[in-house]
Amino acid sequence: MHTGGDSRTPLQLYEFRKACSSCSLRELCLPVALSGLDIDALDKIVKRKGPLQKGDKLIRPGQPMTALHAVLSGSLKSSTQDMNDEEQIIAFHLPGELIGLDAIGSGKHSSTTEALETTSVCSIPFAELEALAHKIPSLQHQLLRIMSREIFDDHELLQVSRRPAEQRLAVLLLNFSQRFGRRGMSRTRFRLPMSRQDLGNYLGLAPETTSRIFRRFVIQGLLSATGKEIELLDLQALHGLKEESGGNTDLHAKRS
Amino acid sequence: MHTGGDSRTPLQLYEFRKACSSCSLRELCLPVALSGLDIDALDKIVKRKGPLQKGDKLIRPGQPMTALHAVLSGSLKSSTQDMNDEEQIIAFHLPGELIGLDAIGSGKHSSTTEALETTSVCSIPFAELEALAHKIPSLQHQLLRIMSREIFDDHELLQVSRRPAEQRLAVLLLNFSQRFGRRGMSRTRFRLPMSRQDLGNYLGLAPETTSRIFRRFVIQGLLSATGKEIELLDLQALHGLKEESGGNTDLHAKRS
DNA sequence: CGGGATTTTGACCGATTTCAAAGTACGTGG
């Protein structure tokens, strides 16, 4: 049984050393021009975690925030629960992305983070990262940049959440397209790792609505979808949709 | 004529020295236990800005982000514009709060920030703040905490934006109550500095809807409102509203 | 006191949710 946070044997631990220096995601999770020496220093504090299986929880609400996590492979979702069992998904995490930035302030995690598929992450003890950042100015700078970018992204998300359902889905698809593209994968063909339900939840839509809009997009020839496999067929149109104000100037985006 | 960013005369500049050490908001904008010496260092890089009048813009989209701004008095709103002239308000800024954290990543501001009333702020050149943070570990720590908290708050906001209108307004009112309370003012009587329109925009609601829900709240005895002056009469109920899932289990709503 | 902007109110309309149910994928155990 995999429970995710298993401790590794010494041999495995040894193999996991030198994580950052050989990690293909290095430039993604901390996209900084660190010198070889600095990377070594980072290596020393990072711990790779054994694979999580689908549904395994990396973080539970209330846990003290001791480390940030960087996704190596697979994917996760973070969510909160509003007492009536209603899950509220806050974010999806793809390889190369950092988890836990929202918990630095309080020192405690407030959300649940669980794997959407078989996933591995590495842990960066926060106290040591902070100490290291103090020694390496460029690392401090990079941390601030990464956090700032998350704030920026959240603000964009906030904008989107006020728009009609079609635009929300279009924006989400383009967002994933970009995030996959950034790590060298296809921008037009990819696998959405989460269920339609989770997708709807994230977008603030009922699953039924999500499903309907997906179908609408397929009919309009914007994309094709076979289960979780997505192919974007008309990036232009999706981009167009994203900016439309919905009611006035929408003569070139849809037909009923 | 006040245009906000005016350079001050030497005399005035002198008076503005020692800003942080005597600033009653010190613990709010950078709530860190800085030693007297550290405060002096911070003082040296901070510049107080002449008062902005209502509508004056502190930040315009595209401007390079050279400094963070802390609100001393008054209030501001940050918004973007989606090509069809449609304003999208992202945040309101009250005294003791920091502006510009979302622009560190890109180095450019992407939103407009303008005063909602007569307002004064102080500027903290970012490069120097970063350098200072490198020297003073507790300042670095504090910066990370503040940014983390903003991420956390944005996530909460995101949750709210997916809920029915009533809950959104309830959450906003409680949010302002808390923010005013934090700076020593009444949690139950305060002045909302923005128009109902801005409020609606921020919440993703039509102004008409905002108005109706306000009235509903008044009728239900949750609050009384005379123009922008608000008095919250039943914090309990508002808190209850905030968590309700709307229609099903609303029998155990009051009590915290 | 006057004129324009903002807020409020009412009636109507539409997008999205909800409810209900059928169809489909998928993991488990036989």
Place this chain on the structure above:
DNA sequence: CCACGTACTTTGAAATCGGTCAAAATCCCG
């Protein structure tokens, strides 16, 4: 390897919340 059960997805029809339009009332500031 196939059958079964559960969970997820899709589809349809009805109900609802919030948006839009229009107009009246109020506020604000000079």
